[in-house]
Amino acid sequence: MSATVRGGPTVVEVSLGARSYDVVIGRGILASLGARIAALRPGAKSFIVTDANVARCHLAAAETALGDAGVTASHMIVPAGEGSKSFRVLEEVCEAIIASRIERGDLVVALGGGVVGDLAGFAAAVTRRGLDYVQVPTTLLAQVDSSVGGKTAIDTRQGKNLVGAFHQPILVLADTALLDTLPAREFRAGYAEVAKYALLGDAAFFAWLEANWRQVFSGDDSSGNFARERAIAVSCRAKAAIVARDEREAGERALLNLGHTFGHALEAAYGFSNRLLHGEAIAIGMALAFGFSARLELIAEAEAARATRHLAQVGLPTAVKDIRGSAPTVDRLMELIAQDKKIRRGMLTLILVRGIGAAFVESGVDAQKVRAFLSEKLAER
Numbered sequence: 140m141s142a143t144v145r146g147g148p149t150v151v152e153v154s155l156g157a158r159s160y161d162v163v164i165g166r167g168i169l170a171s172l173g174a175r176i177a178a179l180r181p182g183a184k185s186f187i188v189t190d191a192n193v194a195r196c197h198l199a200a201a202e203t204a205l206g207d208a209g210v211t212a213s214h215m216i217v218p219a220g221e222g223s224k225s226f227r228v229l230e231e232v233c234e235a236i237i238a239s240r241i242e243r244g245d246l247v248v249a250l251g252g253g254v255v256g257d258l259a260g261f262a263a264a265v266t267r268r269g270l271d272y273v274q275v276p277t278t279l280l281a282q283v284d285s286s287v288g289g290k291t292a293i294d295t296r297q298g299k300n301l302v303g304a305f306h307q308p309i310l311v312l313a314d315t316a317l318l319d320t321l322p323a324r325e326f327r328a329g330y331a332e333v334a335k336y337a338l339l340g341d342a343a344f345f346a347w348l349e350a351n352w353r354q355v356f357s358g359d360d361s362s363g364n365f366a367r368e369r370a371i372a373v374s375c376r377a378k379a380a381i382v383a384r385d386e387r388e389a390g391e392r393a394l395l396n397l398g399h400t401f402g403h404a405l406e407a408a409y410g411f412s413n414r415l416l417h418g419e420a421i422a423i424g425m426a427l428a429f430g431f432s433a434r435l436e437l438i439a440e441a442e443a444a445r446a447t448r449h450l451a452q453v454g455l456p457t458a459v460k461d462i463r464g465s466a467p468t469v470d471r472l473m474e475l476i477a478q479d480k481k482i483r484r485g486m487l488t489l490i491l492v493r494g495i496g497a498a499f500v501e502s503g504v505d506a507q508k509v510r511a512f513l514s515e516k517l518a519e520r
C-alpha cells in the first residue's frame with residue numbers, strides 16, 4: 140500500500156487516455172465542487188440527481204458549493220433504495236434533465252450512494268447521446284467502488300444491472316465527512332469492499348487495516364493519521380489501477396469480484412432484502428472464497444482464518460449462520476451461482492486466493508467440489 144495523505148485532499152488519477160479523470164478524496168471537499176466543475180467545464184450548467192436521504196443531509200451544501208462558483212444547478216430527488224434503478228425512474232430523470240435545458244457540454248452530478256451513481260450515470264450516458272457527469276459518492280461503498288470505473292446500470296425484471304453502459308465520469312469527488320451521516324450498518328457493509336482490495340492484492344494494506352480499522356470507522360483524525368482518507372485513497376488507487384489496465388473487464392478487472400460469486404448468490408437467495416446488505420453478502424462470500432481456497436490447499440488454514448477474523452472483528456457476518464432466519468438450500472445456491480456464472484462442463488470460474496493479497500482467476504473449478512463445500516458450510520449452525 141502507499142498513499143500520501145496529510146490532511147489535504149488526495150488525488151488518484153484514473154488513467155484512460157482522453158477519458159482520464161481524477162478521484163479527489165478528503166474531508167470537507169464538497170465545498171470545492173463548484174470551483175472544480177467550473178475549472179473543468181467553464182460555463183457549464185449542472186443537474187443534480189440525489190435520493191431523499193442524501194438530499195436531507197447534503198443537498199443544500201452541494202447547491203451552495205455550486206452556486207458560490209457560479210455554476211447553475213437544478214435537481215431531482217429520487218426515492219432512496221435499489222427500486223430507483225428502474226426504467227420508470229430512469230425515464231423521469233432523463234425527462235427532468237431535458238426539461239432543465241441541460242445540453243451537450245453541461246453536466247449531471249450524481250450525489251448519493253451506488254444507487255444514485257448507477258442511475259444518474261446511466262441517465263447521463265443516454266440522454267442527448269451522452270452527457271458528462273460528476274460523481275459525488277456519499278456512501279463508503281460508493282466512495283471506494285461504484286463511483287470509480289464507469290460502470291452504470293439499472294435493474295430489470297430479470298435481474299440486477301442488466302441494462303447499462305460503460306460511461307466514465309469526468310470527476311469523482313469523495314468527501315469523507317459526508318460519511319458521518321451514513322447509518323453505521325451501511326458504513327460497515329461498505330468496509331467489506333475496502334477489505335476486498337486488501338485481500339485481493341495488497342497484504343501490507345491488510346495488515347494496516349487490522350491495526351487501523353477503528354480510526355477508519357470513527358473518522359477520528361486526532362492522531363493525525365487520517366485513517367479514513369487513507370483507506371479510501373488506497374482502495375480507489377487499487378480500483379483505478381485495475382480499471383486503467385482492463386476498463387471493460389476482459390480479464391484482470393474480474394479480480395474485483397472476489398467474494399462476489401458466493402455473495403451474489405446469497406443476496407439473491409435473501410431476495411436483495413434488508414436482511415443482507417451487499418457488503419455483508421460480500422464479507423461472507425470472501426470468507427467462503429478463502430475457506431474454499433484452503434480446502435483446495437491453495438492457502439494455509441491459518442491464513443484463511445486471519446482474513447475471516449478481520450471481517451468478523453469489524454462486525455461483518457462471515458458465515459451463512461450469521462444471517463437471521465432460515466438458510467437457503469445448497470441446491471438453491473448452486474442454481475443461483477449457475478445463473479450468475481454459467482457452469483461449463485461442470486466447471487466454474489471463481490476468484491480464489493494463494494494468500495492474503497494474492498487473488499487469481501481460476502476458470503476450472505469443479506462445481507461438485509463447490510457444492511460439497513457449501514453444503515458443509517450450510518450445515519454449520
Ligand SMILES: NC(=O)c1ccc[n+]([C@@H]2O[C@H](COP(=O)([O-])OP(=O)(O)OC[C@H]3O[C@@H](n4cnc5c(N)ncnc54)[C@H](O)[C@@H]3O)[C@@H](O)[C@H]2O)c1
Nearest residue numbers: 192219220252253254255277278280281285290317320321
Ligand atoms: N457501478 C459499479 O461499479 C458498482 C459497484 C458496486 C455496487 N454498485 C451498485 O451500488 C448500489 C449500492 O450502493 P450503496 O451501497 O451505496 O447503496 P445506496 O445508494 O442505496 O445507499 C445506501 C443507503 O444509504 C443512504 N445514504 C447514502 N448516503 C448517505 C449519507 N451520506 N448519509 C445518510 N444516508 C445516506 C441511501 O439513501 C440509502 O438508503 C447497488 O445498486 C449496486 O448494484 C455499482
Ligand SMILES: [Zn+2]
Nearest residue numbers: 332399417421
Ligand atoms: Zn461489491
